[in-house]
Amino acid sequence: MELYHGSIVYSPSAEKLAEHTDSYLAVEGGVVEGIYPTVPESLRGAPITELGQNVLIPAFSDLHVHAPQYPQRGLAMDELLPDWLAHHTFPLEARFAEMDFARAVYDAFVDDLIAHGTLHAVVFGTIHPASTGYLLSRLESLGLDAYVGKVNMDTASPDELRETTEGSLRETARFLEQYGANRHARPILTPRFAPTCSRELLFGLGRLGAKYGVGLQTHLVESRWEAAEARRLFPDCSCDTQIYERAGLLDNGPVVGAHFIFPSPGDIRILKKHGGWAVQCPDATISVIAGIMSAGALADAGVKLALGSDLAAGHSAAVYTQAGRAVQLGKLKAFYEPEGNRAISFAQAFHMATKQGGALFGKVGSFEPGYRFDALAIGGVADAFQPLTPAQTVERFCYAGETKHIRARYLAGKKLGEKGGETI
Numbered sequence: 331m332e333l334y335h336g337s338i339v340y341s342p343s344a345e346k347l348a349e350h351t352d353s354y355l356a357v358e359g360g361v362v363e364g365i366y367p368t369v370p371e372s373l374r375g376a377p378i379t380e381l382g383q384n385v386l387i388p389a390f391s392d393l394h395v396h397a398p399q400y401p402q403r404g405l406a407m408d409e410l411l412p413d414w415l416a417h418h419t420f421p422l423e424a425r426f427a428e429m430d431f432a433r434a435v436y437d438a439f440v441d442d443l444i445a446h447g448t449l450h451a452v453v454f455g456t457i458h459p460a461s462t463g464y465l466l467s468r469l470e471s472l473g474l475d476a477y478v479g480k481v482n483m484d485t486a487s488p489d490e491l492r493e494t495t496e497g498s499l500r501e502t503a504r505f506l507e508q509y510g511a512n513r514h515a516r517p518i519l520t521p522r523f524a525p526t527c528s529r530e531l532l533f534g535l536g537r538l539g540a541k542y543g544v545g546l547q548t549h550l551v552e553s554r555w556e557a558a559e560a561r562r563l564f565p566d567c568s569c570d571t572q573i574y575e576r577a578g579l580l581d582n583g584p585v586v587g588a589h590f591i592f593p594s595p596g597d598i599r600i601l602k603k604h605g606g607w608a609v610q611c612p613d614a615t616i617s618v619i620a621g622i623m624s625a626g627a628l629a630d631a632g633v634k635l636a637l638g639s640d641l642a643a644g645h646s647a648a649v650y651t652q653a654g655r656a657v658q659l660g661k662l663k664a665f666y667e668p669e670g671n672r673a674i675s676f677a678q679a680f681h682m683a684t685k686q687g688g689a690l691f692g693k694v695g696s697f698e699p700g701y702r703f704d705a706l707a708i709g710g711v712a713d714a715f716q717p718l719t720p721a722q723t724v725e726r727f728c729y730a731g732e733t734k735h736i737r738a739r740y741l742a743g744k745k746l747g748e749k750g751g752e753t754i
């Protein structure tokens with residue numbers, strides 16, 4: 331048993347942050363045992379880590395991020411999705427046929443995730459099984475919880491990124507066979523989005539999902555253009571989400587719909603019915619997508635929500651700044667489209683970034699008893715002018731924080747090193 335003494339903040343529900351000062355968080359075998367105002371009799375003599383001025387919070391979950399796009403962050407942010415993909419993203423992703431390039435980028439990407447306090451992620455690779463496999467193995471060896479997808483695209487894609495339907499299915503089956511038994515970083519089906527996937531491919535992936543018990547990540551009603559393309563290409567489906575439902579892709583494991591900005595009532599009904607997550611990626615939608623998720627209304631409708639960095643349509647791996655940005659966007663949405671929309675609170679945004687997103691991986695993202703102790707100690711955001719409560723420290727960190735404000739990272743109770751996540 332170990333104890334952590336000081337200020338502790340977490341998010342048991344979307345309504346309110348839980349805040350403890352001068353308290354003791356007990357960890358047994360990497361799992362939270364409880365939080366106490368004083369050291370309980372039974373824990374006398376257990377080693378105590380003093381948090382000092384730092385605040386202990388759960389580590390973040392990034393439910394939508396493109397590892398191969400890491401070198402592209404902060405570039406071409408003045409373009410919109412179709413041009414951004416064609417001119418920048420697709421040429422970069424084609425380079426992941428080269429293993430040396432892929433290894434270097436993926437090592438840097440994983441370091442950056444950890445540096446930003448993201449210890450759980452749902453990740454797009456590229457169409458290339460070997461380099462995507464390397465990414466998955468790297469995450470697995472570090473013990474980070476992740477779902478990683480070999481991307482599928484067999485139509486309306488540049489030559490270097492267009493698979494044959496049979497080749498895409500064959501390589502995906504092999505990928506699932508190879509990595510399906512992983513403990514931490516597991517495969518997930520990853521058809522890029524409806525415009526680049528044929529009906530045969532999606533139905534074939536649905537059969538693989540059922541056979542191997544593997545879920546789905548994709549971009550769902552992410553832009554007006556994409557939603558219209560989905561309707562044009564699949565005229566027998568009433569909405570984007572129904573394409574995946576008909577293909578049998580929503581019943582085999584976690585379902586992650588990135589963006590979900592322009593859902594019809596049908597999209598909402600279907601995603602909710604299958605227990606999928608809608609992932610808001612605030613920076614990405616400001617930059618290349620130009621739409622705002624109705625997060626408040628979706629939450630009220632009972633859809634599970636999470637946050638994503640969407641590197642590199644989003645320019646940073648920091649999920650914590652996405653929490654601040656989600657609050658800002660909620661206000662804009664409610665201001666410009668008041669009908670049916672409401673702003674969201676910081677407590678709700680932090681919940682999306684921690685417990686609600688973390689639920690996809692199991693018991694991570696909170697400090698209730700039984701949750702894995704995946705945690706960050708944050709500090710250094712206060713100034714000399716006024717003291718901050720622990721909850722205010724967290725809020726400021728989510729707006730103005732940087733990696734230097736993450737003073738310690740813990741994965742299943744073990745402290746991570748500053749670089750590359752080596753345990754020390």
Ligand code: GUN
Nearest residue numbers: 419522523549614640643
């Ligand atoms: N839609 C299809 N591919 C992509 C991508 O790489 N990034 C984003 N943001 N949207 C997409």
Ligand code: FE
Nearest residue numbers: 396549588640
């Ligand atoms: Fe994306």
